[in-house]
Amino acid sequence: MIKKKINEDLRAKNITFERENIEYKVLKFYASKMTVDVMVINDPNEKGIKNIPFAHVPKATKKLIKPN
Secondary structure, rough: OOOOOOEEEHHHHHOOEEEOOEEEEEEEEOOOOOOEEEEOOOEEEEEEEEEEEEEEHOOOHHHOOOOO
């Protein structure tokens, strides 16, 4: 049988990472599309929630999310 991929809510885990001097907090992981919803924390020019590819997340953060 085909294993159904589930969207994971990661707000309770408080996973944060920094990329290009901007800090992000991981909100939700979409296993079917391999994307992550993140919230920009410390950049005054960019605020709100963004959807970025899972491949753009740092390796240490990927281990915490564990998509498999």
